[in-house]
Amino acid sequence: MLILGIIVFIILSAIFSGTEIAFISANRVGIEIDKHKNSITGKILSSFYDNPKEFIGVMLIGNNISIVVLTFLFSQLLHPWLSLYTSNAFVLLLVETLIITVIILIFAEFLPKSIFKSYANEILRALAIPMYVVKVLLRIPTLIFTSLSGFLLKYFFKTTIEDDNIPLTRLDLEHYIEENIDEEDDIEKEMFQKALNLDQLKARDIMIPRTEIVAIDVNATKEELIETFENSKHSRIIVYNDEIENVLGYIHHQQLIREHFHNIKDYIIEVPFIPETVNAKDLLLQFIKESQNIALIVDEYGSIAGLITLEDLIEEIFGKIEDEYDKEDTIEKKLNKNEFVFSARLEIDDLNEEYNLSIPEGEYNTLSGFIVSNLGRIPESGEEFTIDNFKIRILKVLKNRIELVKITKLNNGDQND
Numbered sequence: 001m002l003i004l005g006i007i008v009f010i011i012l013s014a015i016f017s018g019t020e021i022a023f024i025s026a027n028r029v030g031i032e033i034d035k036h037k038n039s040i041t042g043k044i045l046s047s048f049y050d051n052p053k054e055f056i057g058v059m060l061i062g063n064n065i066s067i068v069v070l071t072f073l074f075s076q077l078l079h080p081w082l083s084l085y086t087s088n089a090f091v092l093l094l095v096e097t098l099i100i101t102v103i104i105l106i107f108a109e110f111l112p113k114s115i116f117k118s119y120a121n122e123i124l125r126a127l128a129i130p131m132y133v134v135k136v137l138l139r140i141p142t143l144i145f146t147s148l149s150g151f152l153l154k155y156f157f158k159t160t161i162e163d164d165n166i167p168l169t170r171l172d173l174e175h176y177i178e179e180n181i182d183e184e185d186d187i188e189k190e191m192f193q194k195a196l197n198l199d200q201l202k203a204r205d206i207m208i209p210r211t212e213i214v215a216i217d218v219n220a221t222k223e224e225l226i227e228t229f230e231n232s233k234h235s236r237i238i239v240y241n242d243e244i245e246n247v248l249g250y251i252h253h254q255q256l257i258r259e260h261f262h263n264i265k266d267y268i269i270e271v272p273f274i275p276e277t278v279n280a281k282d283l284l285l286q287f288i289k290e291s292q293n294i295a296l297i298v299d300e301y302g303s304i305a306g307l308i309t310l311e312d313l314i315e316e317i318f319g320k321i322e323d324e325y326d327k328e329d330t331i332e333k334k335l336n337k338n339e340f341v342f343s344a345r346l347e348i349d350d351l352n353e354e355y356n357l358s359i360p361e362g363e364y365n366t367l368s369g370f371i372v373s374n375l376g377r378i379p380e381s382g383e384e385f386t387i388d389n390f391k392i393r394i395l396k397v398l399k400n401r402i403e404l405v406k407i408t409k410l411n412n413g414d415q416n417d
Helices: 002-025 028-036 040-050 052-082 089-118 120-137 139-155 170-180 183-200 222-232 253-257 280-289 310-318 348-355 367-375 412-416
Strands: 215-217 236-241 243-252 273-275 294-298 304-309 332-334 339-343 384-387 390-397 402-409
Touching: 002 052, 002 089, 002 120, 028 040, 028 120, 040 052, 040 120, 052 089, 052 120, 052 139, 089 120, 120 139, 183 280, 215 222, 215 243, 222 236, 222 253, 243 253, 243 304, 280 310, 304 310, 348 367, 367 384, 367 402
Parallel strands: 215 236, 273 294
Antiparallel strands: 236 243, 294 304, 332 339, 339 402, 384 390, 390 402
16 A cells, blocks of 8 residues: 555656746647637636636645645655664654655656656646646645745845736747647748738838839829820829839729829829838738738938838738739749849849759849849839849840849859959
8 A cells, every 4th residue: 555655646746847937838829729719727727827826826735735745755655664674763764755856856757757748738728627626725825825926026036926817929829839839831831920920020021122022103194094004004103203112002904994084193092101120020010900011111321222012011921912013924034054144123042042043042032122222213114234153134025124134153263354
């Protein structure tokens, strides 16, 4: 019976110490999801997190009671056996203490805490109801000891223990996604991760560069406007007065079907101006709240830096969506090992990843932005020049916008020549 009692209290101590670490390590998102599914265990576990100090106190008291009883039982078992080898009371106490300490540390601390931490949510679900019963039984002693410790901390150590519940964090959600979405569902996992990372992006990271904005002067004729819509295949065209810095708003292609359409000015829709440093998540919420789908991005000097649409923001979560600002006929051709023909609209990151080009990164997203940023101007069709380790020939320019380029990757010898 003595050995059975020892085994029982080792298990109890292991459960209490392991549950404590599982409570701290568990993913809160999974628990809250269980709660909203009306799961009994989910509701119980959620109530534990509403008052974490009380639950931890219950686990500590339960564990200490188990260790005290376990120590007593071990002493009863070891003392007669050790007395055969020595009658010195100090030596007996020392040896008993060492043996008991080693056994408790291994079987009631290290092993259970490692196991419970690895399977925190699963074990908490399994033990939720038993732990609730223990919490009810130990509520009064827990209240006494936590109140006493709070009193000592407050009046003798001049500090207090915060009694706030444990909040859900971004890390909880990331861990939940990693643990609960199958490896086969990589697209779904990536979508969730992108949604979480949206608040780390700025408007400038997503915007369409200024050089690629399709716009028209407010004094243009209806025929010129129709031609611009047809050539660009956009449903919205930015309208300016004299130059792009003087943006008046935008016009929607549906305005053209009005019978009495005479001039652009009468149908301009106001467009918001957004700082380039604005958070992408906040901008998405603003678009939804104010029923907007397009905005102009301005830099720190108030100059037009680019344009952003609702589709651009949604693409950051769901991936590429074909809309009026996406080119259907983008060109990517590898002529040989070092020569390529690309649409200037293609993004630097994609080209570097696909073709291992190592085009330098900077305050631009596209190949066109890379060229204009280095030249300081928009090149003409047929122009040829070298930037860094690349020989570039402009194959096509349309209305002050680079359309098609040929890139030759140079080795050091070619560049020096």
